[in-house]
Amino acid sequence: MSMVIINLLIAQFLSAFADNAILFATLAIVNAGNHPAWYLGVVQGAFFVAYILLAPFVGTFADSWPKSRVLIVGNAVKALGTAAMFLSVDPVIAYAIVGVGAVIYSPAKYGLLPELAGKGQALVRANGWMEGTTILAILAGAVGGGILAAQSIPLALGICMGAYLVSAILAFLLPKGLVIADGMTLASAKKFLHDGWTVVRSEAKVPLMGAGVFWGTSAALRLAVIAWIPLVFGITEVDKISAIVACAGIGVAIGAALAPRLAPLPSRARWAAIPLGLVAMVLPLSASIPMALLILIAFGAAGGIFLVPMNAAIQEIGVESVGVGQTIAILNLIDNVAMLMGAALYTGASALGVAPGVSIAMAGLFPLGYVVWTIRQFPRKQSEQSL
Secondary structure (H helix, E strand, O other), X not given: OOHHHHXXXXXXXXXXXXXXXXXXXXXXXXXXXXXXXXXXHHHHHHHHHHHHHHHHHHHHHHHHOOHHHHHHHHHHHHHHHHHHHHOOOOHHHHHHHHXXXXXXXXXXXXXXXXXXXXXXHHHHHHHHHHHHHHHHHHHHHHHHHHXXXXXXXXXXXXXXXXXXXXXXXXXXXXXXXXXXXXXXXXXXXXXXXXXXXXXXXXXXXXXXXXXXHHHHHHHHHHHHHXXXXXXXXXXXXXXXXXXXXXXXXXXXHHHHHHHHHHOOOHHHHHHHHHHHHHHHHHHHHOOOHHHHHHHHHHHHHHHHHHHXXXXXXXXXXXXXXXXXXXXXXXXXXXXXXXXXXXXXXXXXXXXXXXXXXXXXXXXXXXXXXXXXXXXXXXXXHHHHHOO
C-alpha cells in the first residue's frame, strides 16, 4: 500500500472518529436536557436530511474541485457544527451542520480511491482498507465519545474539533485529484437527477440498493439498541452503552478484511444479507451481555462482507459512466434516504410504544427482503455473471 493511501486512511480515520464521537456527545446532551426517548431519532434524522437535500449538488462539487481540497472544506463545516453544539445551539441544528460537512466530504473521499488505487482487485483491496479504517474509527469514536462525554461534554466536543483540524491538514498533503466537471449550478442539479436515474437503471442498481439496505438497517438498529440496552441489562451510562454498540464496528472491520477473498463480487456478497438479517432478528433474545456482544460482532462481520464489494462495484461503474464523484453522491442520497427511513420508522414505532426489541427484530427483515428482491430481479445465471 502506498504512503499516499495511508495518508488518506489516517485522514479518514480522524474525521470518521469525530463523526461518531460527536454522536455520543450529542446523546449525552439529549439525556442531560431531559428530552423524550424518540428525540435522538429526530437529531439523527436532521443529519440524514442534510445529505438528502445537498445530494444533487455535492457530486458535481467533488468532481469540479480538487478532491483533497473538498475534504478540507468538509472537515471545516463539520468543525463548525461541533462549535455550534459547544455554544449550546439546539442539537438538531448543530448536528445538521455536521451532516452538511459530511455530505461534502464523502464523495471526495471515495472519489480519490480510484485515482490513487486504480481498478479491479486493487480497488477492492483499497475499499476494504477504507471500510476497515472507517469502521475502526466508528468503533473508536463510539467508545471514545461515550467515555469522553461521560467525563465532560466540552472535552468531547473539543477533541472532535481537533480531530477535524488534523484531518484537514492531512488532506492538504494529499494529491489534489482530477477535476472533471465545470462547476456547481442548477443545471448540475438537473444533471444529477438525470444521472441518478441513469445509474439506478443500470447494472449498478443491485449494489446501490444493497448499500442502502445495509445503512438503513444499521440506522434503525443503532437507535433501537441504544434504547434496548438500558431496558434489558439496566445499563444507563453513555460510555458503557457506546462500548456495546461499537462491537458491531469490530465485526464490520473483520468482514471488510475478509470480503476481497470471500465475496469479491456483489453477485456473491448479496448472500451475506441472509445472516445479516437473521442475526439482527435474534439479538433481542440475548440472555446476557456477552451473548449480545457476540451477536453484534456477527452482525457487523456479515455487514462488512456484504458492503465492501458493493462499494467497489459502484465506484468502478461510476468511473466508466457519470463520474465517480457524481456516482458516490447518488449512493449517498440512496444511503441517507434509507437511513432516514430507518430512523423515522424506529422513531415512529418508539412514539407508538413499540418495544425496542421488537424494532430490532423488524429491522432484520430488510436485508432478507433485499435477497428476495435480487432473486426476483435477475435469473440465477444472469445474476451470477453480472457485476
